[in-house]
Amino acid sequence: MVKDLKAIIALLATLILLVGVNPAWAAYTDCNSSNICMWANIDFTGTRQFIGNSPGERNLTSTGFNDVASSWANRSFFYDSEWWYDINQSGWSSCMDSGTRLNAMSVFDDNEASSTKIYTSNEVC
Numbered sequence: 001m002v003k004d005l006k007a008i009i010a011l012l013a014t015l016i017l018l019v020g021v022n023p024a025w026a027a028y029t030d031c032n033s034s035n036i037c038m039w040a041n042i043d044f045t046g047t048r049q050f051i052g053n054s055p056g057e058r059n060l061t062s063t064g065f066n067d068v069a070s071s072w073a074n075r076s077f078f079y080d081s082e083w084w085y086d087i088n089q090s091g092w093s094s095c096m097d098s099g100t101r102l103n104a105m106s107v108f109d110d111n112e113a114s115s116t117k118i119y120t121s122n123e124v125c
Contacts, residue, residue: 028101031073036081036096036118038069042104046070055079055120059087060113069113073101076118080125083113090115095125 027044031037035053040046049065051058053076060066066087074081074096081098085091094109096102099122105112119125 028073031075034076034078036072036074036076036079036116038065038072038083038113038116040065040068040070042070044071044073044101044103051081051116052118053079055118057089057115057117059115061087061115066114067111070105070110071101071103072096072105072113074098075101076122078122079118079120080122081116081118082125084115084117085112087115089117097125098122 027039027048030048031044031050036051037044038049038051040048047065047068049060049063049069060068069083072083077099079098081096082089082093083096084093091114092112104110
């Protein structure tokens with residue numbers, strides 16, 4: 001039994017070394033469940049900006065994250081969220097449906113987010 005257990009542990013260790021840990025998944029999980037986050041780089045890497053986990057409006061200029069976002073995750077299943085090109089929720093916008101993520105914003109949207117809003121439900125987007 002011990003010999004079998006050692007063989008299983010050795011096999012698992014080998015698989016972990018061969019496959020490795022996906023850094024994008026690790027960074028994604030840094031944004032805790034029920035939170036909404038944006039990252040400076042694609043694949044949920046680089047500086048992470050915590051948008052929040054409760055309804056409200058936020059300008060990213062006040063946090064030094066204006067025109068920085070390249071990926072986002074809405075890990076909330078209760079709230080939809082939206083981000084805008086301009087401060088005070090104005091200009092072009094894009095929804096972040098509850099329970100969704102985007103590992104690479106489009107060439108048009110990359111580094112454009114200036115404000116966000118978390119809605120009071122998951123039925124807005």
